[in-house]
Amino acid sequence: MGLVVLAVGLMVLANIANAGRLQVQGTNFVKDGKRVFLSGGNQAWIAYGYDFGDNNYEYRKTEFEKYLKLVNENGGNSIRVWIHIEGVISPHFDSNGYVTGLDGKGTFIAEFKEYLARAQHYNILIFPCLWNGALKQQHKHLAELIQDTSKLQSYIDKALIPWVQAVKDEPALGGWDIMNEFEGEIIPNTHSNEPCFDTTFLLNSGAGWAGATYSAHELLRFVNWQADAIMRTDPEALMTAGSWNARDNTDRLNTHNLYSDNCLRKAGGRQRGILNFYSSHSYAWGGKYDEYSPFKHNFSDYGLTKPFVIAEFNQVSGEGMDITEQFQWAYDNGYAGAWTWHLHADGSNTDSTANQLRGMKYMKDKNDQSKGGLVAITL
Numbered sequence: 001m002g003l004v005v006l007a008v009g010l011m012v013l014a015n016i017a018n019a020g021r022l023q024v025q026g027t028n029f030v031k032d033g034k035r036v037f038l039s040g041g042n043q044a045w046i047a048y049g050y051d052f053g054d055n056n057y058e059y060r061k062t063e064f065e066k067y068l069k070l071v072n073e074n075g076g077n078s079i080r081v082w083i084h085i086e087g088v089i090s091p092h093f094d095s096n097g098y099v100t101g102l103d104g105k106g107t108f109i110a111e112f113k114e115y116l117a118r119a120q121h122y123n124i125l126i127f128p129c130l131w132n133g134a135l136k137q138q139h140k141h142l143a144e145l146i147q148d149t150s151k152l153q154s155y156i157d158k159a160l161i162p163w164v165q166a167v168k169d170e171p172a173l174g175g176w177d178i179m180n181e182f183e184g185e186i187i188p189n190t191h192s193n194e195p196c197f198d199t200t201f202l203l204n205s206g207a208g209w210a211g212a213t214y215s216a217h218e219l220l221r222f223v224n225w226q227a228d229a230i231m232r233t234d235p236e237a238l239m240t241a242g243s244w245n246a247r248d249n250t251d252r253l254n255t256h257n258l259y260s261d262n263c264l265r266k267a268g269g270r271q272r273g274i275l276n277f278y279s280s281h282s283y284a285w286g287g288k289y290d291e292y293s294p295f296k297h298n299f300s301d302y303g304l305t306k307p308f309v310i311a312e313f314n315q316v317s318g319e320g321m322d323i324t325e326q327f328q329w330a331y332d333n334g335y336a337g338a339w340t341w342h343l344h345a346d347g348s349n350t351d352s353t354a355n356q357l358r359g360m361k362y363m364k365d366k367n368d369q370s371k372g373g374l375v376a377i378t379l
């Protein structure tokens with residue numbers, strides 16, 4: 001009897017231990033006392049901009065589940081997925097450009113929770129990425145949220161906070177990425193006495209490729225306000241914003257970290273609106289990684305005090321490295337994770353799904369606590 005009680009007690013304890021959330025500890029992720037390496041891929045989309053909201057998930061879920069299963073079978077533990085992109089079906093706007101909800105039909109939260117439930121079944125952490133700055137916008141809604149703070153506040157109150165509230169206790173919720181590559185829309189070469197808003201160091205960097213439209217001040221405020229709303233709603237949330245290149249994600253290498261706590265607070269004034277991990281993307285152009293690439297540096301070279309994930313990379317633009325070598329590099333050189341581009345494998349510059357899964361499979365059994373950490377986590 002006593003033994004049974006003890007055994008049941010131990011099982012309960014074991015369950016509690018497994019239920020721990022992924023957290024930041026110094027420059028690493030930890031879960032249940034173990035250092036964790038985020039190994040996985042970008043499920044950027046199934047149908048670009050039409051995956052969640054207004055019942056669209058109903059028509060995408062077979063595909064989403066196919067990839068969850070494949071990533072799980074090949075030992076991946078995490079996926080980054082793009083949600084609003086530029087706000088065509090989610091969030092929902094009124095005719096004046098104010099947000100009235102996550103979508104028009106009111107199904108968004110149920111759709112996203114269904115995806116998280118399936119991800120939990122497959123032991124995969126989901127990192128929703130809210131907006132996309134890497135492609136020239138076709139619609140005015142996102143522009144207005146970036147430039148008009150009363151509209152941004154309507155998004156926060158009517159969409160973002162209810163969403164976070166609804167999913168914050170879901171075991172498969174990994175963390176939030178506010179915006180993909182805002183540098184696509186940043187105005188380079190703006191002089192400012194405030195280093196956080198001075199973009200002269202981005203002249204001729206390629207930044208602004210998707211229409212140089214917004215100041216660093218506007219983009220950083222956009223990130224700061226949303227990050228603050230999420231952190232106030234869920235103080236344990238993990239928070240990032242994916243930079244297009246590490247060159248504006250570090251103060252070393254003769255460049256400037258626009259994503260620092262100081263810059264985000266300076267831009268938006270909201271104290272809790274900071275990131276607790278950094279993430280950046282890296283592709284070789286013309287067969288070469290640039291001098292800022294994480295595949296040319298170890299983590300310590302960047303002088304950062306938070307975990308750093310290589311949140312987009314692939315072999316096809318990998319300077320000849322095999323995908324297993326890229327994963328191994330990230331694991332051995334202090335990075336906290338690596339996500340391949342991209343699982344649905346459509347469009348240019350992507351590895352095949354099979355090649356990405358080969359990389360994940362190579363990582364599957366890793367658990368070196370003095371290097372990247374554990375890959376096979378249990379949610």
Ligand SMILES: *[C@@H]1O[C@H](CO)[C@@H](O)[C@H](O)[C@H]1NC(C)=O
Nearest residue numbers: 296297298299300301333334
């Ligand atoms: C990182 O690389 C630099 C050279 O770029 C080297 O001096 C340093 O020892 C390395 N640090 C670690 C922790 O490997």
